[in-house]
Amino acid sequence: METVKTDVLIVGSGPAGASAGLALSTYGVPNIIVTRYSRLADTPRAHITNQRTMEALRDLGVEQEIIAKATPQHLMGNTVFCTSIAGEELGRLRSWGNDPLVQAEHELASPTRMCDMPQHLMEPVLTDAAVARGTELRFSTEYLAHTQDEHGVTVTVKDRLRGDEYQIRAKYLIGADGGRSKVAEHAGLPMGGQMGVAGSINIVFEADLTPYVAHRPSTLYWVLTTGATVGGIGAGLVRCVRPWNEWLIVWGYDVKGAPPDLTDEYALSVVRKLIGDDDLPVTIKSSSAWTVNEMYAESYSKGRVHCAGDATHRHPPSNGLGGNTSIQDSYNLAWKLKLVLDGTASPSLLDTYDAERAPVGKQIVQRANKSIGETGPVFESLDLLTPQDPAQLLANIEARKDATPVAEKRRQALREAIAYKVYEFNAHGVDLNQRYESAAIVPDGTPDPGFDRDPELYHQPTTRPGAKLPHAWITAGRRNLSTLDLGGKGRFTLITGIGGDCWLEAARSVGDELGLELATASIGPGQAYEDPYGDWARLRGIADSGALLLRPDNHVAFRYESAAPDAAELLGAALKRILGRD
Ligand code: FDA
Numbered sequence: 001m002e003t004v005k006t007d008v009l010i011v012g013s014g015p016a017g018a019s020a021g022l023a024l025s026t027y028g029v030p031n032i033i034v035t036r037y038s039r040l041a042d043t044p045r046a047h048i049t050n051q052r053t054m055e056a057l058r059d060l061g062v063e064q065e066i067i068a069k070a071t072p073q074h075l076m077g078n079t080v081f082c083t084s085i086a087g088e089e090l091g092r093l094r095s096w097g098n099d100p101l102v103q104a105e106h107e108l109a110s111p112t113r114m115c116d117m118p119q120h121l122m123e124p125v126l127t128d129a130a131v132a133r134g135t136e137l138r139f140s141t142e143y144l145a146h147t148q149d150e151h152g153v154t155v156t157v158k159d160r161l162r163g164d165e166y167q168i169r170a171k172y173l174i175g176a177d178g179g180r181s182k183v184a185e186h187a188g189l190p191m192g193g194q195m196g197v198a199g200s201i202n203i204v205f206e207a208d209l210t211p212y213v214a215h216r217p218s219t220l221y222w223v224l225t226t227g228a229t230v231g232g233i234g235a236g237l238v239r240c241v242r243p244w245n246e247w248l249i250v251w252g253y254d255v256k257g258a259p260p261d262l263t264d265e266y267a268l269s270v271v272r273k274l275i276g277d278d279d280l281p282v283t284i285k286s287s288s289a290w291t292v293n294e295m296y297a298e299s300y301s302k303g304r305v306h307c308a309g310d311a312t313h314r315h316p317p318s319n320g321l322g323g324n325t326s327i328q329d330s331y332n333l334a335w336k337l338k339l340v341l342d343g344t345a346s347p348s349l350l351d352t353y354d355a356e357r358a359p360v361g362k363q364i365v366q367r368a369n370k371s372i373g374e375t376g377p378v379f380e381s382l383d384l385l386t387p388q389d390p391a392q393l394l395a396n397i398e399a400r401k402d403a404t405p406v407a408e409k410r411r412q413a414l415r416e417a418i419a420y421k422v423y424e425f426n427a428h429g430v431d432l433n434q435r436y437e438s439a440a441i442v443p444d445g446t447p448d449p450g451f452d453r454d455p456e457l458y459h460q461p462t463t464r465p466g467a468k469l470p471h472a473w474i475t476a477g478r479r480n481l482s483t484l485d486l487g488g489k490g491r492f493t494l495i496t497g498i499g500g501d502c503w504l505e506a507a508r509s510v511g512d513e514l515g516l517e518l519a520t521a522s523i524g525p526g527q528a529y530e531d532p533y534g535d536w537a538r539l540r541g542i543a544d545s546g547a548l549l550l551r552p553d554n555h556v557a558f559r560y561e562s563a564a565p566d567a568a569e570l571l572g573a574a575l576k577r578i579l580g581r582d
Contacts, residue, residue: 002166006032006136007341009155009170011143011183013040015119016309016326017176018126022060023334025133027490029341032168033130034141034157036177040127043204043286044118044241044248047219048076048096048320050431052468054112056331059488059554062129063112069125070115071219073097073106075243078218079425081378081418083397084276085212085221085238090382090397091418092216095425102426109432109459110471111482116219118241119323143182146173148304172337173305176330179293181311187302193295193365195314198372199231199255200292202248203267204285207275210244217243220425223274224379224397226390231255233292233316234375236274249274250317259289292316292372296365300354306333313361318371319424321364324431329357335490335552336440339579344516346580348439355438364430367456371424378421381413423456432459436466440551442558442574463541469495469554472535474523483536486529487550491517492557492575498524499545499563506567514575549574 008024010017013035024031049070057063077098081090097106097114106114131137140160147154153173158165175183184191213221223236232252239248251270253259260266267287272278293314300312309326333353339345379385382400387393400410433455435448444465451460461470472483487493496503504520511518523529523536524544531537542548545563548556549571558574560567576582 004032004166004168006030006168006170008032008172008174008337009034009153009168010174010176011035011155012176012178012309012311013123013127013137014176014178014309014326015046015122015126015323016311016330017174018123018130019056019060019327020174020176020308020330020334021130021135021137022062022126022133023331024337025130025135026060027334027338028134029334029338030134032136032138032170033127034138034143034168036140036142036160038140038160040123041120043202043288044120046119046122046317046320046323047116047239047241048324049115049117049122050320050324051106051110051112051114052432052434053324053327054114055110055484055554056327058112058484060129060331062125065125065129066117066122067113067115069121070117071240071243073113073115075217076114076116076219078216079421080216080218080221082221082223083225083394084223084274085209086276088397089216090224091414093418093421093425096219097426097428099426102428105428105459108471109428109461111473111484116240122323143177146183146186146305148173153304171304171341174330174333175305175307175311176309176326177311179310179314181307183305184297184307184311187305187307189300189302189307189312190298191295192298192362193293195293195295196255196291197294197369198233198292199253199259199289200233201251201253201259201262201270201287201289203251203270203287204241204246204248205267205271206246206283206285207271207280208245209247209275212277213240213244222375224382224384225273226388226393228252229376229379229385231292233318234372235378238274253289255291262287262289294365294369296358296362298358300329300358300361301350306350306353308333312358313365315365315368316372318368319364319427319430321368321430325360325364328360331553332357338490344514344579348580349578352438352440356436356440360434367427367430371421374420374423377417378414381417382410427456429455429458429460432468434468435462435464436555439580440557440578441466441555442577444559461539463539463548463556463559465556465559467556469548469550469556470539472531472539473533474529474531474536476529484554486519486521487554488552490552491519492552493519493521493550494571495521495523495548495550496546497522497544498527499543500547502563502565502567503547503560503571506571509568510572510575513572514579514581516575516579547571551578
């Protein structure tokens with residue numbers, strides 16, 4: 001049997017696999033992606049792309065291409081609740097950073113903006129860049145099985161064009177093969193939660209909805225109509241794919257039975273019901289059934305096999321976290337693989353992938369499922385859960401307009417129920433607040449600052465080791481850049497300021513000693529970088545002469561308050577611990 005060799009074999013070309021290939025190739029690690037079909041994703045699926053993901057993509061050099069192709073943030077922002085797109089509107093929620101107060105928080109938190117980048121547009125950007133930098137992408141190649149030993153993993157794949165099987169020998173295997181991951185199953189990753197919680201159908205269609213939506217631009221329109229609470233994700237959903245003529249409907253079915261027969265006739269009947277305009281020209285593009293899952297891997301790795309993305313966390317699209325978390329998993333894993341493969345770090349560094357990402361996966365699975373439950377009160381506020389008869393449903397909705405105390409209470413309950421959906425549509429803290437604890441983080445002895453405001457809604461920056469480096473706009477001559485732009489690029493970076501020469505010298509000597517590329521940056525008046533707004537001084541959590549050591553993913557790994565006579569020993573000990581060389 002033919003055997004192909006590589007350093008890292010990636011199974012799957014979705015957001016997790018494609019971004020793993022992109023990051024590894026950017027860092028110069030030979031890798032192959034195998035993917036089952038002869039194409040990339042052919043439906044929009046993941047779309048909300050949050051700031052943490054955009055920061056990773058900025059570091060990997062594809063941010064501008066994503067921005068050029070995505071629907072911009074300002075068109076994402078009015079989550080509408082209605083009886084149908086052409087029917088009565090019940091209320092709106094400013095979403096995805098479009099509430100003016102939240103918008104300011106987004107601008108302060110990151111150099112990049114959230115956007116809506118459907119998965120079928122995202123995957124080609126990631127894989128094109130990955131292939132251009134060295135990834136070998138094998139379409140129509142199905143993973144079948146793997147065995148691992150002390151030195152590597154042998155994977156059996158099937159060439160679906162030729163019909164034969166062959167083996168790929170890799171030093172590491174990444175299972176990015178989605179929600180029905182065979183790699184995770186064969187590796188025996190322990191899973192918590194359950195699959196098949198509810199039944200859902202996606203219908204992709206073309207229709208020019210401009211007259212109904214251009215005045216209230218949004219990524220999501222939620223439809224409260226009869227049958228909308230059966231299965232699915234809490235209500236009927238009309239989601240914009242491309243403004244304003246390509247759309248995706250999510251509609252539920254009772255998971256205890258079989259999914260409906262997905263004929264074009266059935267799909268059209270659902271589209272008509274949710275759009276509410278029987279004369280509108282509609283072209284059905286595709287329909288597919290899927291299930292809402294609530295499952296997460298308690299461990300992401302087994303020996304030389306590491307899983308990422310939906311292979312490890314399976315949940316409904318609520319909060320738009322799936323594709324984001326998948327890309328962020330791979331961004332966390334890739335630099336660790338690079339340093340282990342080039343001998344800079346001990347294999348124990350890879351244990352920190354699981355320690356850092358498994359808690360995030362569990363959190364987002366639970367958050368997404370909680371969000372489904374929180375749609376119920378919108379229906380309850382107008383007594384819409386029980387009526388099966390559309391006329392009765394509309395009568396209940398109409399009753400909220402009465403000049404009676406009961407109707408006034410209903411109006412208030414509806415406003416409150418819609419406002420509470422902020423936990424799904426504006427959860428900035430869920431997007432940004434990951435603070436890691438692992439052997440690749442050196443505690444500095446300070447207590448966890450916790451969160452001053454609701455940690456799900458609000459981002460709270462900190463430089464305490466484990467957190468992502470806070471963003472601040474700084475300058476280099478006439479160039480404006482983010483503090484995040486100082487780090488990344490697959491290398492460690494040390495940031496200091498005036499009086500921190502001992503740290504700069506320590507970085508040089510420790511970098512040489514460990515054979516590690518260690519970039520440095522000094523911020524302050526007359527330094528290579530300046531802080532004209534004083535934002536960095538406010539956020540940095542150290543004195544001018546202190547030091548922050550950033551990992552390649554821009555998480556703070558080590559922090560020291562001020563200059564230190566033994567800076568080289570302190571920095572050396574920290575890096576040895578992070579790299580598993582102590
Ligand atoms: P994904 O499933 O995308 O990719 C798996 C890959 O593995 C595919 O390339 C597949 O062909 C390949 N594969 C599988 N088995 C294989 C085998 N045996 N051999 C070789 N290849 C194999 N997320 C988000 O962040 N924001 C959002 O707004 C939404 N919205 C959304 C809406 C809807 C309707 C759905 C259904 C889902 C979302 N999601 C989302 C979730 C998102 O789609 C999902 O989390 C990501 O696609 C997961 O990316 P992965 O790369 O892990 O798996």
